[in-house]
Amino acid sequence: MQTITTLQAVYNSLEQVMDPEIPVLSVLELGMITDVKVDIEGVHIKMIPTFAACPAIDIIKENIKNAVEKDLQMPAFVSVDKEVNWNSNRLTAEAKEKLRDFGIAPPGRHEGDVSMDMLVKVNCPHCGSENTYLRSPFGSTLCRALHFCRQCGMMFEQFKPLS
């Protein structure tokens, strides 16, 4: 029972750790957490970056460690999981909704491979129009692409689908 309670407490704590680049999403909603274990040493958390060269990874690791140690009052060890690769299907449905509300178009669900259509055909998160075009596959962070909406005349970003 003790272990179950603690695990739940770890997850509660992780819910409060936001991505530094997308502050409305927690590391859990982003699907970055791959494993949580609790033993006598403390809490062992495995996580994965969205893109291999994500520069925020060390900050995120540090934020997770600090939050869990503060909430649970026990040592936390955060490591990068080398067995699992992140892909955009790991985003939860709630996460996609929050992204849209934040003004970032969420990635569509893929079946193991990202088609050109998924990169190019994106609904505007502001007005919902399909009349948009991909302006550049590179945006303000590695995980975002730049699009333009012909309907409302707004530039917007898309969280890139990744297989």
Place this chain on the structure above:
Amino acid sequence: MQLQEALQELITKMADDELVIGHRNSEWTGLGPVMEEDIAFSSMAQDKIGHALALYRILQEHFGGSDPDQFAFLRNAEDFRCCHFVEMPIGSYDFSLMRHFLFDHAETVRYQALAQSKYAPFQHLAGKVKGELKYHTLHADAWIIQLCTAGKESRERMQAALDTSFQLAGGIFEPGPAEELLIAEEIYPGEAALYTQWLGHISPVMEKAGLVLPELTAPVYGGRTGKHTPHLQQLLNEMGEVFRLDPEATW
């Protein structure tokens, strides 16, 4: 040469290519012809250096190699195994775009092959890199087609960039001294096979763009055995300048 040694050599040359092209890409930061291109080359630089880091980590963890930062910043040119193509200065935008197009398709076929590798760390890394590279080739293809169909001067400059780049790009596929060992163990298909697959990838785009594919008559070899152009040492001096001030510093 033993299998382990051959594998180490393959990883090193792949990683050095990624690091050096990554640094070259980063030289467009603040100088791109339009803001989106500035961001694109900066983002791709970040990706490439991330791939280099992942490969240097494999060397560190599986081959007793040194710390990736030390390995990247403290070696001299003759210890690098990158091809000459990635060393060349960024030149004008047509050259940089053409290099990006040719190199990133070569990288794509390589990682597609490595996704089937019997060497587990390759298989894992390829799974990650393959998806990211899609955005690089999407970017390259779009610009190649756009600029080649944008009028006479534009098309001529892109063709000239291709003619300048092609023999250099052939150097990406300089055969390794013991690649038969790696082929036999199904670690990777070998440079000749990758070259053929690469042609299959770039040809349809070139056709759409109206580019004339040169013949590979004199691929520029030497980089894989540590013979480089003077450009590499200049790049390394600049890249490692701050790191070398205090190699033990924590960042």
